[in-house]
Amino acid sequence: MAKKLPEVDAVLVGMGWSGSIMARELSKAGLTVVALERGANRVPGEDFTLPGIRDELRFSVRQELMQDPSQETVTFRHGTDKQALPMRRFGSFLPGDGVGGMGTHWNAMTYRFLPSDHSLRSHLTQRYGKKSVPDDMLISDWGVTYDELEGHYDRFEKLCGLSGKAGNIKGKIHPGGNPFEGWRSAEYPNKPLKPSLAGTMFEAATKELGYNPFPAPAGNMSAPYVNPEGVRLGACQYCGHCERFGCEANAKSSPNTTLLPVLAKEPKVDIRDRCYASRLVYDKAGKKVTAVVYVDLRTGEEYEQPAGMVFLSAWVFGNTHMMLHSGIGQPYDPKTGKGVVGRNYCHQVQSQVGVFFEGKEMNPFMAAGSLGMVIDDFNGDNFDHSGMDFLGGGYIALNSTNARPILTRPVPPGTPRWGSEWKEATAKWYRSSASMNCQGSNYSSRGNYLDLDPTYKDILGRPLIRMTYNFTDNDRRMSAFLTEKGAGIAKAMGATHIAANARKGDFDVVPYQSSHNTGGTPMGTDPKTSVVNKYLQSWDAHNLFVLGASVFPQNAGYNPTGAVGALTYWAADAVVNKYLKNPGHLMKA
Amino acid sequence: MTEALPRRRFLIGAATGTAAVTVAGAFAAPDLAAAQPQETAPETKSAPKPETTAAAAETPEYIPEPMQVLTATEAAFVAAAADAMIPADDLSPSGSECGVVTYIDRQLAGAYGAGARMYRAGPFHAAVPGAGNQSPLPPLEFFRAGIKAANDWTKATHGKPLDGLEPAKIAEALKTMEAGKAEFASIGSRPFFNALLTMVMEGFFADPMYGGNRNMASWRMIGYPGLPATYADKIDAFRGKRYDVEPQSIADFS
Incomplete structure (x- = not known):
């Protein structure tokens, strides 16, 4: 009782x-x-x-x-x-x-x-x-x-002290921010984070393709911040241990x-x-x-x-x-x-585009949970869906979130998963790779x-x-479309190898996808x-x-x-x- | 901090294929093990630490650790698999030399091996695609059953347990399991192989305090600096440049 x-x-x-x-x-x-x-x-x-x-x-x-x-x-x-x-x-x-x-x-x-x-x-x-x-x-x-x-x-956003760059303040479009976003009453409370090399390469490539890159809005503090509750947050250390971890610097x-x-x-x-x-x-x-x-x-x-x-x-x-x-x-x-x-x-229909750059030192371990560059050109209904066989879309981002080695050590497609050849590829590409995320929508069914x-x-x-x-057919078609766009950006970035993996087939509860x-x-x-x-x-x-x-x-x-x-x-x-x-x-x- | 740690002893020049033979012997069943120690080349054990060498050439002195739960047969199997998955070469010592067998033994002996953080209630059904592992066994028992099934299979097909085979045959047997084409009597060869590979890689890349990744060999191999990972003052300065430092682990700050 x-x-x-x-x-x-x-x-x-x-x-x-x-x-x-x-x-x-x-x-x-x-x-x-x-x-x-x-x-x-x-x-x-x-x-x-x-x-x-x-x-x-x-x-x-x-x-x-x-x-x-x-x-x-x-x-x-x-x-x-x-x-x-x-x-x-x-x-x-x-x-x-x-x-x-x-x-x-x-x-x-x-x-x-x-x-x-x-x-x-x-x-x-x-x-x-x-x-x-x-x-x-x-x-x-x-x-x-x-x-x-x-x-x-x-x-x-002010409670969190977000680091970012506004694209639309009260209807006025600001360069460097997201031009597709809804109007916002004010600029972000904190300036954007310092970009990774991969982020700057993504930014250059997407600009060249005529897209509109902007820094991912980040709950990692680019500078110390006191929120309206009077609580002080510290500055992000770019340690690459956000997701699944607590923050020792009080910077998240x-x-x-x-x-x-x-x-x-x-x-x-x-x-x-x-x-x-x-x-x-x-x-x-x-x-x-x-x-x-x-x-x-x-x-x-x-x-x-x-x-x-x-x-x-x-x-x-x-x-x-x-x-x-x-x-x-x-x-x-x-x-x-x-x-x-x-x-x-619903869930999130995410896909990844792995990118490998021969000889580039990308220091992927210098990272933060929401350090990234993003385009919103193919999100929601930001592009014309007339004649398309799906609804929805998603952002495409190059996020430098981490390179913790047990789970994050990409190798080009076709590499064995173990043995000498795998070792050689891992040693060669660990520091020279990055990953793009296609954050696909998921419409209820x-x-x-x-x-x-x-x-x-x-x-x-x-x-x-x-x-x-x-997944529904709408999800799979949306993912194929978005992932193809991601692969196009990878190509424009000059990637040596590209691993584009659209969501296909049936949902699987084993590989991590998203907790969204x-x-x-x-x-x-x-x-x-x-x-x-x-x-x-x-x-x-x-x-x-x-x-x-x-x-x-x-x-x-x-x-x-x-x-x-x-x-x-x-x-x-x-x-x-x-x-x-x-x-x-x-x-x- | 690193130089202040006397427990770190190194020897040089062993970062070649010969090291793999040594280690596989150390994990062989007891009667074989007795015949092996001379291969550890005792005269090199006390070799002084060199002034400096390339990090990848430094091999942690290999001293087999006592096993907590793995039998000699199981430890020998795991060592053979780990050394095939992570062969010794100029990038790193072999998997077992890096402590992978110790890592797996300790993980299976602890909460993980006992099935912590795993939903274990029935009823049970065979696994179906997309729904994940459905075995009622906690990891320790799953590995025991898998090792037995794998050894039974290599005995039937090659006449010996996995660790008794030549390195090329070990790799071939593992590839057959990876493809799910090894016909195990009980457990699926592919799920078992995947679980084994996952554990081997964890042992190779996890912080050394868990018993694997000795001398941070894997972190040296890929250029992962480890701790403290505070890069606010480095992300700009090293953009596009190699950040080449002696890696540090949790023990270096404890």
Whole structure:
């Protein structure tokens, strides 16, 4: 029997970026907040220090900061006619764990989505006609527009201290930035990072091809920065240990470096680490959630934490899982197309173009998680899709993120994987290679969704989440197009060898692709096709809000965190300025 | 810091094929091992460290480490495979000389080998393309089963366990496994080969504190500087230029 605790104003489930932002905004409004985080607390000065933080095996290969699959994993199948099997280890994506969530160990590439990405169905049908969107493509408008979100993007960027170069300030195009981006109210808070040699070569080649290169917007500090919360971030050391690692220099934007130092001192916020939320207590008739049940993993004891409001701020799978397991909202059924929870699950259709330059010293280990040069010429609907056999696109970037040698030591196509010839090629090309990333969008499809697995369970005895997913023809065509463009840039860069690998065939859970999973609790304006409204409020429980990329109705050709941060500030604004004054549904169904 | 570490002993001139023979012998089954020590050329063991030589020519003195979990048969198999995957040449000593067998033994003896961070509940099904490894075995037992299956196969096809074969035959046998064409009785030869290759490469490239990558041989081979990796003042200065330094590992800062 769960021990009942005294009621608080708000409970957050998950303490990554969105949980940390919401906790801060609610505490500023005077609310008492309990944050439940199943993983450990993480304090940079203690947990992320030299020399141990440079341990590739521990952090990158054995994935110490990630979700432990023995505790909870995901089952996977390519279609409803297949048996789902558990991911016994994570591979294609790496869910986070612990206070700070994935924001602790990301690369910190922090983009804004295009204005058209936020109103995708309207945009495409207006430009290409109603028939341009296939019937089984479930893309939709977010319900909130880019213009409504702009100020919230700006807040998140200033919280992070992003290094970058604006391309569009209040409608005026600025050379050196991204000319395709939506208008922004101000320049980036920090100047761009120092480029790598590969980045400068990419920049020169893309300019020559008539494209529009710009520095990747980076949550790595080009110079020390004090954010509006009064927290100081250090300067990036270009160590090449961002993704999968914490930062010893406090130079990477993360909840741990931007907000948690403030929250730690805030008496209204109680962060309970190693506390694993198991379900929400749902009053279906009253259309509200009354409490969160959780297990304290240090003792095994179960608690019920009553709350006036509940925020799901776990990741894509955690949020969707909690809705399904708590019986809130109608589960999506791909056969009938009815139901909403688990709908619009997407990933990122990424591909790589490896480039090799004989005799060039590229020092690939001098790197930073979001150090890169990018073109947006083939992203979203920045190019005319008339007569094309796909929708969507993605950025193409040359990112110098790392050259940690266990996992990153490229050799030209055709090289054996071991033996003398492999050694010779590895010694020859390690310092003379780089990789381009084609960050393809993933548009939601009728057959790709999440539900509860009928067989496999987690350590709390709950059904695992089941992912039914595969690439669609649209994805494969988009990837072929984008990767071909990448190969063209490689050629213009004068590469000795080019390894262009478009996404083909079926999705595979083993090779790492991207942790940009999205959807499952899509946002929108119609409760028949969305789980939450434009304020991220559940249609089925007015005091329940769902935060994070699980609300994306489809995934764009960008890293998702910029949009997650903006949406969280947007939702916080609605809670504090609308909901608290008049608790109830903020939109009519 | 490096020069302050007396435990680093080097010998020179062994960075040739002869080193591989030495090492394979060290991991052979006990009766063979007894016949091998003289090949370690004891007179060169105490050779003083040279003034300076090219980093790649320095070979860490090879002293076989005691095994924690691998049997003599298993260690000999792993050594033979590691030396075929990473042959000794002028780029680096062989895989086992670099400590790869020690690395694999320690990994399999620890939490990883016991199946930490692995979802282990049933029911179980044969693996299907795209869904990843579905073996109920934790890595230690998976490797044990795989090594036995591989040795049984080479015994059936070549009359000897893998480590008993000539180097060219070892490479050929491994290639057959890599292609999934070796017909193992139990486990798939390709998944086993891939798991083995992954572990060998981890041992070759991971920080030396895990028992492999002795003398940072792989980092010297490719020009990876290791730690501390603070390049804010170097990324501009070395753009397009070789950054050639003595690599450093976690031990150098501990």
